[in-house]
Amino acid sequence: MPLTHRQRHQLRAKLGDRLLAVCYGVGVDSTALLVALKLAGLRPRIITCADLNAEKRLTLDHLDQMQRILAQWGWPPVSMCRKKTLPGTGYDDLFGNCIANQTLPSLAFGMKSCSSKWKRIPQDQLIKGVKSGPNAAEPHPIWIEARRTGQRILKLIGYDCSPADIRRSRNLPEADADFDYEYPLQILGWMRADCIDIITEVLGADHVPVKSACFFCPATKQWELFWLAAHEPDLLERALFLERNALTGRHSRFDEVEFGASWEEMVRSADRFPSSNTTVGLGRNFAWNQWARINDVVDDAFRVKRGAADRARFLIMSDRLRGDDNARDARCVA
Known part of the structure; x- marks a missing residue:
């Protein structure tokens, strides 16, 4: 069994009986996160993914693969969301934003506003809904249930136990006004290699994805x-x-x-x-x-x-x- 009894117990103790929302990045870590939840018998209520219109072809192929896997599991599909700009803005994605403003993505300057603007906020809005503007939409049922019952939604992020991801998670709050946050791969003690191994064992080697990132990401090696x-x-x-x-x-x-x-x-x-x-x-x-x-x-x-x-x-x-x-x-x- 890919998860030990102790690991399964740890995940269920931390995540069981919670309203779970997975932030899916279509990469190795977030795919391993989905596999870990399945092995622990935990089912998210929503899986969100931000569409930046900037992914590599193989990433989109992997997304299609995972949609089929989720359907086989009887899980909700990955809910794609994309920031909509105001009419007349002149662009509708991060690439166009950079071209129009003659600038580089904010990560090139050591900042992460591009991630917040084009990834985090659209995923939050998909859950919470938006009352007006180009992104107007009704809230997801998980948000309605949370408001009705007084429960808090637990957002699951695919950070592993690498030093870089440990630093990222420690610099983030455990909760904000709307959501609690947890990092299941760190509960399990998994590094990147462990994530690759679990995907290979459970789904097959052809389901190990490429690194998910914009094709113009400043972090590209x-x-x-x-x-x-x-x-x-x-x-x-x-x-x-x-x-x-x-x-x-x-x-x-x-x-x-x-x-x-x-x-x-x-x-x-x-x-x-x-x-x-x-x-x-x-x-x-x-x-x-x-x-x-x-x-x-x-x-x-x-x-x-x-x-x-x-x-x-x-x-x-x-x-x-x-x-x-x-x-x-x-x-x-x-």
Whole structure:
């Protein structure tokens, strides 16, 4: 049995008899969270997921897989939600927001407002409902029941026991005005490898997802950029355009007088790009466009190379740079 008697007891003691709402990110940890709940005999009342219109194709494929699994379990499907903007805004997603404002996602500057605005708030609104505006909707039955009975909804977040996730969970409140929060993977003591193993054992290796993130996420590692170049070059080109649009636009901090060349000229040369502790691109301390140029990923017009030999080289580099701490996911194969 994948869960020990003690683990099952721990989960049921913490989560049993509560109104459970799962925040589903379509990645390894949140998928393992669903599996753990199933093994413990716990059923969430709602599973929410924010649609940013920015996920990789394999992430969307995994979402379809999990919808079928949930139906087999007799569980509620993943409820997708998406922030709607006011008419005339000129954009309806985070990518468009960045393009219109000629800026990078807030994570590039060490902040997380993009996550709050486009992920957390829409999921809260899906549960609580919205009285007016473009996101107007009735509250979910779980919210109505909570108000009627005086119970509090317990939101379950898929943070594992890695040092980074432990830090994240400790910096978050245990409760706010509307919800309580719990981290079942930390109750179980699971690391990322444990999450991969449980998904593989219960659902099969083909149900271990890729890391769920926007294709232009500033937290993307260089091995993932090579993977993106090999598998989804169109998305990488869009991300490169977003970065150029931001760093050469009205907010550009790269003065030709100060740096001796324009930003466009600097990204074409490894030795002329400025060294800085501040954000210089989507990579926070490096520009994706320069990375693409010096690694021969793009041509002179910044189009991703698509030849068979180039794709093979990208896959080799991706595999070479991938560390042992990364998920054993579908990106390990061509």
